[in-house]
Amino acid sequence: MVRETSLRPEHLIAPIFVTDGEDVIEPIDSMPGITRVSVDRLTAVADELITAGIPAVILFGVPAPERKNPDGTESYASDGAVQRAIRTLKVHAPELVVITDVCMCEYTSHGHCGILDAKQYLVNDVTLDTLQRIAISHAEAGADVVAPSGMIDGAVGAIRTALDAAGQISVAIMAYAVKYSSAYYGPFRDAAGGAPAFGDRRTHQLDPANRGIALRESALDLAEGADFLMVKPALAYLDIVSAVSAAHPGVPLVAYNVSGEYAMVKAAAAAGWIDERAIVLESLTSMRRAGAGLIITYHARDVAMWLRA
Numbered sequence: 459m460v461r462e463t464s465l466r467p468e469h470l471i472a473p474i475f476v477t478d479g480e481d482v483i484e485p486i487d488s489m490p491g492i493t494r495v496s497v498d499r500l501t502a503v504a505d506e507l508i509t510a511g512i513p514a515v516i517l518f519g520v521p522a523p524e525r526k527n528p529d530g531t532e533s534y535a536s537d538g539a540v541q542r543a544i545r546t547l548k549v550h551a552p553e554l555v556v557i558t559d560v561c562m563c564e565y566t567s568h569g570h571c572g573i574l575d576a577k578q579y580l581v582n583d584v585t586l587d588t589l590q591r592i593a594i595s596h597a598e599a600g601a602d603v604v605a606p607s608g609m610i611d612g613a614v615g616a617i618r619t620a621l622d623a624a625g626q627i628s629v630a631i632m633a634y635a636v637k638y639s640s641a642y643y644g645p646f647r648d649a650a651g652g653a654p655a656f657g658d659r660r661t662h663q664l665d666p667a668n669r670g671i672a673l674r675e676s677a678l679d680l681a682e683g684a685d686f687l688m689v690k691p692a693l694a695y696l697d698i699v700s701a702v703s704a705a706h707p708g709v710p711l712v713a714y715n716v717s718g719e720y721a722m723v724k725a726a727a728a729a730g731w732i733d734e735r736a737i738v739l740e741s742l743t744s745m746r747r748a749g750a751g752l753i754i755t756y757h758a759r760d761v762a763m764w765l766r767a
């Protein structure tokens with residue numbers, strides 16, 4: 459009766475890894491229970507999520523290795539796996555909100571989130587052009603929300619301008635405004651085949667030691683036209699979730715409970731060392747308590763089932 463914080467299926471966003479090929483359901487070793495699926499297997503996945511009461515999915519593309527190149531051009535192919543997945547989902551289940559990850563790292567042969575120069579340094583402003591193309595290709599396929607995830611400066615503004623010029627005025631932008639350079643992304647990089655072949659992402663992702671820049675990045679992305687803000691990872695950054703929530707009241711705030719957080723819980727649960735259900739519900743409730751309106755989590759379907767049981 460006096461509980462201050464709620465956790466319900468409608469607060470959850472389920473990530474889906476979509477890949478090329480047919481009849482593919484590939485387990486991901488470091489993320490037990492999560493798979494890469496081909497577009498023809500997607501409707502069954504969507505049905506399960508809808509039945510569980512999940513309102514939204516976020517799509518990540520996992521192209522076949524031979525489709526990758528230094529400029530990541532497959533990322534905006536109109537017949538790419540993500541673009542086909544969006545079309546399939548919007549026909550099959552129009553009420554399911556389709557969010558798409560907008561980044562190049564799954565598509566570049568070097569695994570970086572943008573275009574590199576001769577010294578293999580990511581060139582921020584040249585990368586914006588590709589991000590615009592990706593966002594437009596997703597919008598044209600029917601995406602409801604695009605989510606630039608590379609921490610490329612100016613991405614939100616560039617994408618808003620491009621979407622508006624293309625007539626895609628109702629497509630919203632979920633900004634990965636506050637994304638730390640984190641070791642917690644390890645399993646995702648296996649899942650999506652997007653690990654950098656050399657170097658790291660510290661030139662554009664945030665230093666875990668810093669808080670001030672989280673507030674500055676949030677303000678910048680809002681000014682550029684972001685409709686949602688995100689903080690990522692979640693559990694080790696609840697102080698940041700709380701600070702961003704307090705700084706921008708009324709702005710939909712998303713916490714991303716990332717792959718490393720998921721893998722640790724699954725491993726300990728499999729060993730019988732923790733109570734998975736209790737741990738997950740407690741962790742996600744903490745994210746809500748810190749100020750997250752929405753949570754992207756690989757536990758989404760399980761949590762929704764537990765909450766409905």
Ligand code: PBG
Pocket residue numbers: 559561563571607608642643644645646647652659715716717718
């Ligand atoms: C791509 C991207 C990453 C994640 C989401 N989008 C990986 C990265 O930045 O290295 C991480 C998600 C997770 O760990 O669950 N830019």
Ligand code: ZN
Pocket residue numbers: 561562563564570571607608
């Ligand atoms: Zn990236």
